[in-house]
Amino acid sequence: MKSLHDMSGRPASASVSLDRLFELAEVLGAMMQRGVAERGLTTARAGVLWALFHEGPMTQRALAGRLGVTPRNVTGLLDALQEDGLVVRQAHPTDRRATLVSLSAEGRTLTAELRGGRDGLAASLFADMTPDQLDAFTTSLAQVIERLKAVDPTGQP
Structure with a gap:
């Protein structure tokens, strides 16, 4: 593990901390990409499933807003x-102009698997940390x- 001190032995500076955040983003991004690709997904598609898993059924317009993409993009x-x-x-049960999107049974199973992987990673990463x-x-x-x-x-990232 890299030291949390600079070359002179002083505590890490804000710049060093930011460098570590960039490194963290890179490592987590690569892990996420591999994890979803193993399940035949892109990160964008996984984001849709994750949003529906956490927030439940929603309209396509609400989903586009939640994801920060255009309605045309979410349609694809x-x-x-x-x-x-x-x-x-x-x-939609009350708005005939809207379409409601929800996870299918297979989608719920897949997102539960993704959550299980996330929970397992969290447990191994933080196992030796006190509350x-x-x-x-x-x-x-x-x-x-x-x-x-x-x-x-x-x-947005």
Whole structure:
């Protein structure tokens, strides 16, 4: 593991911390890409499934807004996911102009597998941290994320 100190032995600077965040983003991004590719997905399609898993059925327009993509883009993603049997589109029960999107049984199974992989990784990464250490780490990350969103108000990567 790389030292949290600079070359002179002083504690890490803000620049070193940012470098570590970039490294973390790279490593996690590559792991996520491999994990979804092993299941025949792209990261964009996995994002759709993840949003539906966490937030439940929603309209295509709401899904596009949640993902920060155009309605046309979400339509293409949903076409592919529906063809693979992972999502279901049906008429909205109260708005005849809208289409409601939800996970199919197969989509729920797949997202549960993804969540299981995430939970297993979390357990192995943080197994030796005390609850106080984990709380401090999580609080610090939340602070950094909020500051990044302030720099890029869209919150998009």
